[in-house]
Amino acid sequence: MTVVTPKTSPTGKEPDGPDSEKTSQSAGRRAGKKPKPHRDRFNRREAISGYLFIAPWVIGFLIFTVGAMAYSLVISFSRYNLAANTSTPVGLANYEALFTDPKVGVSLANTLFYAVMAVPLEIAFALVLALLLDKVGRGAGFFRTLYYLPKMTPTVATAAVFLLLLNGNTGAINQFLGIFGIEGPQWLIDPAWVKPSIVIMTLWGVAGTMVIFLAALKNVPRELYEVASLDGAGPIRTFFRITVPMISGAIFFNVIVLTIAAFQVFDQAYLLFWRDQSSSSPESSLFYAVYLFQQAFRQFNFGFAAAMAWLLFVIILLITLVQVKFGNRFVYYEGDDR
Numbered sequence: 001m002t003v004v005t006p007k008t009s010p011t012g013k014e015p016d017g018p019d020s021e022k023t024s025q026s027a028g029r030r031a032g033k034k035p036k037p038h039r040d041r042f043n044r045r046e047a048i049s050g051y052l053f054i055a056p057w058v059i060g061f062l063i064f065t066v067g068a069m070a071y072s073l074v075i076s077f078s079r080y081n082l083a084a085n086t087s088t089p090v091g092l093a094n095y096e097a098l099f100t101d102p103k104v105g106v107s108l109a110n111t112l113f114y115a116v117m118a119v120p121l122e123i124a125f126a127l128v129l130a131l132l133l134d135k136v137g138r139g140a141g142f143f144r145t146l147y148y149l150p151k152m153t154p155t156v157a158t159a160a161v162f163l164l165l166l167n168g169n170t171g172a173i174n175q176f177l178g179i180f181g182i183e184g185p186q187w188l189i190d191p192a193w194v195k196p197s198i199v200i201m202t203l204w205g206v207a208g209t210m211v212i213f214l215a216a217l218k219n220v221p222r223e224l225y226e227v228a229s230l231d232g233a234g235p236i237r238t239f240f241r242i243t244v245p246m247i248s249g250a251i252f253f254n255v256i257v258l259t260i261a262a263f264q265v266f267d268q269a270y271l272l273f274w275r276d277q278s279s280s281s282p283e284s285s286l287f288y289a290v291y292l293f294q295q296a297f298r299q300f301n302f303g304f305a306a307a308m309a310w311l312l313f314v315i316i317l318l319i320t321l322v323q324v325k326f327g328n329r330f331v332y333y334e335g336d337d338r
Contacts, residue, residue, distance in 0.1 A: 076306035094307035107291040115262035126206040130213035151207035159271035191284040216250035
């Protein structure tokens with residue numbers, strides 16, 4: 001019978017190694033001593049550096065966003081005098097006035113109608129552009145830049161261009177329709193065509209949504225398309241069975257963002273119809289944000305305008321919660337068991 005004894009060093013101590021290190025750590029734990037991590041100080045320095053980098057944004061957000069929202073909430077319960085910088089508490093009077101002012105209902109209905117019309121069209125138009133760019137091989141960068149230029153164009157310049165394009169008598173759009181024998185409408189006068197004209201102007205700047213869709217399309221595994229082609233799937237079936245599910249996260253994100261933006265639409269309607277403060281502007285062009293602006297900076301009724309802002313905040317919040325609740329079921333998440 002052979003007895004195996006542990007090897008020792010010439011000094012009589014056990015040799016250093018992984019086993020001895022584990023033994024010392026175990027002994028240290030038994031003695032109540034915790035091993036000190038060597039990277040704690042480096043992690044602490046990285047965390048401090050990260051907080052310092054984001055500190056300007058956090059401070060700005062707390063002062064100019066959270067602080068402004070809190071102040072507007074206070075103003076909404078008072079009658080604020082800008083000249084004297086004083087406010088008189090009025091309780092819920094401003095919120096009660098929201099339900100008695102007919103223009104609040106009209107502007108909210110116009111905004112809702114615009115959102116229902118604009119958001120699906122923006123999603124469809126941006127997705128079509130992204131699909132076209134995804135198919136382009138050489139020169140994709142040039143076309144991507146070309147399609148993104150309208151997004152960088154100032155809104156005032158865009159409105160000036162569309163005032164010429166949408167002119168009912170001499171506008172380029174009606175002249176183009178006249179080539180096919182179609183009599184174009186009075187885009188900026190006829191109440192039935194006011195909101196479609198604003199939607200057309202909005203579609204001019206869908207480049208941001210297009211870029212998000214293009215990035216999502218680039219992340220779709222090409223192997224899926226190859227397998228689908230081998231199985232005999234056509235382009236339409238491939239689009240609805242592979243492309244749409246794989247980019248459903250981007251679609252979901254864009255729907256939420258565009259819905260929030262649609263309820264806050266201001267630039268297009270104001271520049272096309274309300275910048276000259278004309279009383280002849282059609283009521284169908286009175287959007288919620290435009291009426292809020294008029295109450296705050298034309299009538300100087302800041303308390304009522306603040307109440308309008310908080311009502312819009314609650315409406316957007318509720319709509320977003322509904323979208324997240326029901327829309328999230330149709331989103332494909334990689335690794336999800338659903």
